Amino acid sequence: MYSNWDLHTQEGYRNVYDTSLEILENKPYHNNALAFHGYSSFMLAEYETDNQKALAYLDEAIFSLRKAMRNCRQDSIAQLEYMLGRSYFYKDKLSNYHYYSDLVVKYISDAQEKGYYSDDIPLLLGLSYASLGETDLSIAAFTQALLVRESDTLLFDIAKQYCKNEQHSVAKQYLVRVLETSSNEELLNSSHILLGQIYINEGNYDEAEAEYNYILQKDDNCADAHYGLGVIYESRGDTIKARAEWRRCLKIQFNHPGALSKMS
Numbered sequence: 001m002y003s004n005w006d007l008h009t010q011e012g013y014r015n016v017y018d019t020s021l022e023i024l025e026n027k028p029y030h031n032n033a034l035a036f037h038g039y040s041s042f043m044l045a046e047y048e049t050d051n052q053k054a055l056a057y058l059d060e061a062i063f064s065l066r067k068a069m070r071n072c073r074q075d076s077i078a079q080l081e082y083m084l085g086r087s088y089f090y091k092d093k094l095s096n097y098h099y100y101s102d103l104v105v106k107y108i109s110d111a112q113e114k115g116y117y118s119d120d121i122p123l124l125l126g127l128s129y130a131s132l133g134e135t136d137l138s139i140a141a142f143t144q145a146l147l148v149r150e151s152d153t154l155l156f157d158i159a160k161q162y163c164k165n166e167q168h169s170v171a172k173q174y175l176v177r178v179l180e181t182s183s184n185e186e187l188l189n190s191s192h193i194l195l196g197q198i199y200i201n202e203g204n205y206d207e208a209e210a211e212y213n214y215i216l217q218k219d220d221n222c223a224d225a226h227y228g229l230g231v232i233y234e235s236r237g238d239t240i241k242a243r244a245e246w247r248r249c250l251k252i253q254f255n256h257p258g259a260l261s262k263m264s
Contacts, residue, residue: 010047016040031071035080038064042087051094058094061087078116081107089124092131101131119148126157135165152182156191168198189215193224205232223253230262 020037023030038061045057065084072080085108092100105128108121126141142158159174171194178191192211199208209232212225230245242262249259 010044013040013043013047017044029067029071031068034064034068035072035076038062038068038080038087039083042083042090045087045090055091055094058087058091062091078111078114081114082111082116082118082121085111085124086120089128092128098131101128104128105132122148123154126161130157130161135161139165152178152184152187155181156187156194159191159194163194163198168202172198189219189222193222193228196225196228200228200231200235205235208232221252223249223256223259226252227256227258227262230259234262 016036017040020033020040023033024037027033041057041061041064045054045061048054048057062084065080065087069077069080069084085104085106088100088103088107092098092104104124108124108128112121122141122144126138126145129135129138129141139158139161142154142161145154146158155174155178159171159178162168162171162174175191175195175198179188182188182191192215196208196211199205199211208228212228212232215222215225216229226245226249230242230249233239233242233245246259246262249256250263253259
């Protein structure tokens with residue numbers, strides 16, 4: 001198992017998965033086999049393009065890792081906790097729910113307390129705290145992640161948390177950095193949308209309008225931009241224009257919550 005694991009390839013992980021499964025058929029509590037079966041199941045889930053198959057691998061990983069933790073050596077438990085936390089994080093992501101974020105925080109924090117370190121820990125914690133609505137903890141973790149590796153998506157995630165915390169001036173600083181460094185069109189549009197929302201909250205309607213119009217010049221099918229313009233027109237007392245924008249928004253995204261609320 002060890003030589004195949006060290007290959008760090010899909011084929012190597014598949015061999016570890018198969019070998020560990022053979023061992024566990026005869027020795028269901030073999031600790032090394034349980035650990036390696038959990039690790040290889042997780043890695044195969046990352047390679048898998050079919051969501052249902054990936055989730056099945058993750059369920060295997062979680063079952064094997066939890067079982068391995070019962071009888072493992074003390075010096076192995078932190079790594080098992082870290083991998084279990086990663087497995088829950090990936091399962092949460094694939095499920096499109098936030099049912100496992102608390103377990104991600106629990107197991108990765110437990111691993112951290114035992115001295116385990118991995119570069120991705122601050123990011124995993126930041127995203128999980130954000131899912132749980134723990135804004136201050138999320139910001140603290142994201143700030144640590146920024147020291148490890150800065151990225152446009154991380155800057156945007158931090159901006160969102162500061163925005164939720166109503167620290168709009170700080171959020172704007174991070175959004176400006178995204179706009180200056182990113183080449184991801186979707187992320188750039190999201191940054192302009194969030195900037196527009198901040199400007200509306202501040203009562204700076206002209207600045208907000210400029211953000212939304214900037215997006216619509218490139219893509220007239222941005223539902224959030226049309227919704228934002230509607231809010232601006234409403235604030236100026238122009239109900240006809242506002243409702244026209246919300247109708248356009250619903251034409252693009254029929255279930256847009258903001259526009260549905262405004263038109264009800």
